[in-house]
Amino acid sequence: xxxxxxxxxxxxxxxxxxxxxxxxxxxxxxxxxxxxxxxxxxxxxxxxxxxxxxxxxxxxxxxxxxxxxxxxxxxxxxxxxxxxxxxxxxxxxxxxxxxxxxxxxxxxxxx
Amino acid sequence: xxxxxxxxxxxxxxxxxxxxxxxxxxxxxxxxxxxxxxxxxxxxxxxxxxxxxxxxxxxxxxxxxxxxxxxxxxxxxxxxxxxxxxxxxxxxxxxxxxxxxxxxxxxxxxxxxxxxxx
Numbered sequence: 001x002x003x004x005x006x007x008x009x010x011x012x013x014x015x016x017x018x019x020x021x022x023x024x025x026x027x028x029x030x031x032x033x034x035x036x037x038x039x040x041x042x043x044x045x046x047x048x049x050x051x052x053x054x055x056x057x058x059x060x061x062x063x064x065x066x067x068x069x070x071x072x073x074x075x076x077x078x079x080x081x082x083x084x085x086x087x088x089x090x091x092x093x094x095x096x097x098x099x100x101x102x103x104x105x106x107x108x109x110x111x
Numbered sequence: 112x113x114x115x116x117x118x119x120x121x122x123x124x125x126x127x128x129x130x131x132x133x134x135x136x137x138x139x140x141x142x143x144x145x146x147x148x149x150x151x152x153x154x155x156x157x158x159x160x161x162x163x164x165x166x167x168x169x170x171x172x173x174x175x176x177x178x179x180x181x182x183x184x185x186x187x188x189x190x191x192x193x194x195x196x197x198x199x200x201x202x203x204x205x206x207x208x209x210x211x212x213x214x215x216x217x218x219x220x221x222x223x224x225x226x227x228x229x
Contacts, residue, residue, distance in 0.1 A: 040225070042117075042223045043204075096143075098145070099218060103154050
């Protein structure tokens with residue numbers, strides 16, 4: 001079945017630093033999504049990407065849909081303590097199909 | 112944004128009993144709802160997909176007779192864990208999505224339900 005490789009698994013950074021994480025797939029996705037999950041909560045959608053090459057921002061977050069449709073990255077600029085959490089990428093093969101999730105990136109921000 | 116609620120947020124039950132978890136889309140009609148299970152320090156694993164008014168589609172390895180899913184209306188889906196065992200202890204998360212004119216919109220997730228089976 002589909003697999004998404006997400007890296008890094010965890011990151012420990014200082015407040016104010018920029019962060020980058022990415023996902024790669026063995027096959028093509030038509031939609032890439034990035035979610036954040038806080039402890040004991042469900043994932044919250046951060047950014048949705050629908051076109052190859054698309055670069056989308058949401059505040060300090062920027063995500064790109066890779067040209068090959070097999071990868072995506074998420075950047076967080078000027079990190080703050082509330083950025084702590086687990087970030088998941090997810091891909092959708094076709095509109096309305098199931099989501100495949102990456103393994104997650106645990107982000108820790110030291111004040 | 113769209114809001115999805117789950118009830119209860121946590122539940123403790125004894126081995127052998129059944130537990131029902133509700134998932135509601137509060138401000139939109141969900142043509143499709145999904146149920147996921149998440150173990151500690153792991154990603155979300157899709158259990159089943161349910162469309163309003165039809166039987167759920169279960170992922171490989173998920174027992175449909177053990178995890179009963181009902182999607183009776185466009186705003187409510189329920190997951191019943193029957194004859195629960197300690198290994199069923201997990202974080203159960205639902206999500207909801209709507210489609211219009213063949214266009215699918217993003218999945219919105221509920222806050223999750225922590226199930227502990229003793």
